[in-house]
Amino acid sequence: MDKKLKQHALIEDALKSQIVAPMPRSITTEVMARIQTADAKRPAIITWSDFAFGFVIASCIAALWFTSQNLPPILLAKLRMQSILLYQDFMVNSRWLVPTLFFGLAVLMVALTIPTLIKMTVDRAR
Amino acid sequence: MAETDPSLIQRAQKGDQNAFAALVDEHQRYVYNLALRVVKDENEALDLTQETFVRAWTALPNFRGQSQFRTWLYRITTNLCYNRLPNLRRSLNDLGDDVMEDIPETNLNNPAIRFESSETRTHLYKAIDELDTNYKLLITLRYQNELSYEEIASTLNLPLGTVKTGIFRAKEQLRTSLAHLEESWIKN
Numbered sequence: 462m463d464k465k466l467k468q469h470a471l472i473e474d475a476l477k478s479q480i481v482a483p484m485p486r487s488i489t490t491e492v493m494a495r496i497q498t499a500d501a502k503r504p505a506i507i508t509w510s511d512f513a514f515g516f517v518i519a520s521c522i523a524a525l526w527f528t529s530q531n532l533p534p535i536l537l538a539k540l541r542m543q544s545i546l547l548y549q550d551f552m553v554n555s556r557w558l559v560p561t562l563f564f565g566l567a568v569l570m571v572a573l574t575i576p577t578l579i580k581m582t583v584d585r586a587r
Numbered sequence: 588m589a590e591t592d593p594s595l596i597q598r599a600q601k602g603d604q605n606a607f608a609a610l611v612d613e614h615q616r617y618v619y620n621l622a623l624r625v626v627k628d629e630n631e632a633l634d635l636t637q638e639t640f641v642r643a644w645t646a647l648p649n650f651r652g653q654s655q656f657r658t659w660l661y662r663i664t665t666n667l668c669y670n671r672l673p674n675l676r677r678s679l680n681d682l683g684d685d686v687m688e689d690i691p692e693t694n695l696n697n698p699a700i701r702f703e704s705s706e707t708r709t710h711l712y713k714a715i716d717e718l719d720t721n722y723k724l725l726i727t728l729r730y731q732n733e734l735s736y737e738e739i740a741s742t743l744n745l746p747l748g749t750v751k752t753g754i755f756r757a758k759e760q761l762r763t764s765l766a767h768l769e770e771s772w773i774k775n
Contacts, residue, residue: 465762472761475711476730482620485629489611492640493604 592656600647607647610656611640617732618660624727625668625675625720635671639664654741658734662742665724678721682756684748707768714764722757729754 532540551558592613598606618639623632642663650659669676715726728739736754740747 468762468765469758471707471765472711472758475708475715475761476726476758478708479712479715479731481616481731482623484616484619485633487612488615488619488633488637488640489608492611492637492644493608495637495641496604496607496644 593652596647596650596652596656599644600650607644614657614660615640617657618664620731621661621664621724621727622668624723624731625665626671627720631671635664635667638667642667654738657732658738658742661728661732661734665743668724672720675720675724678719679724679743679745679749679753682721682749682753684746684752707765710768711761711765714761718757718760722753722760725750725753726757 529537592610595606595610599610615636619632619636622635622639623629626632626635639660643660646663650656654662715723718726724743725739728734728742729736734742736747736750739745740750743750
């Protein structure tokens, strides 16, 4: 048999036959004692602020829907016309605003992401 | 009859501490073994094992069963090891993912190899013990905990190529050590 293959076989054999170290003592009691203390309490998956935030968003959507349902048809048509005019005015006179808005959005995303990335890097380095 | 892991996990997720205690009983040995290989200190390994299970309890509601429960525990353990050994993560990342030659699986049923294996086994165990921590972590996950390369990559959050390179290099170190042993036999 090729020498290298033989060595490989011996190494594989040694790696696979390593003994799993026995536990010096069971830690079950200590773990169970710790999970009963306050610091190991499970964090709630949904917090009260999530509920409040969800409620506000849902209320806004509901209000918008009810308003749109109860507006007189003539007013709806006027609104649609005004929005088209605004869009056209925007496209003609404020075209520069498009890249500015995108840039602003990118800056916002960076501002939201960078602190988290820095925190992850610091945590990893610790 | 002993309860299976999935039903214990389900009960523990709902807050059943007895079910979680059964899980701790079942898996602590393997977690401890991994921690011991990395930190090389019995007390510190025990401490890490304990911490792993406390964190596992806290995070258990988020466990979706995409991986084996034990693999998930190994992930928590290795993250704790990263915190204790700041250079471990870096040394794993620095392994890179070089292209390596593929060594075919070898049949160990040859009695001559078996004999020589028992002769050299002690030497190889010592060599395994002296491997760098990053290699030892990879080797332990692969051979003692029997994780696939993909599972190791996912557990350590490393590219698959890096895992393969690391294990290949660890074996190369062991092969060099074995070659030195054989050379010393020839000289004597």
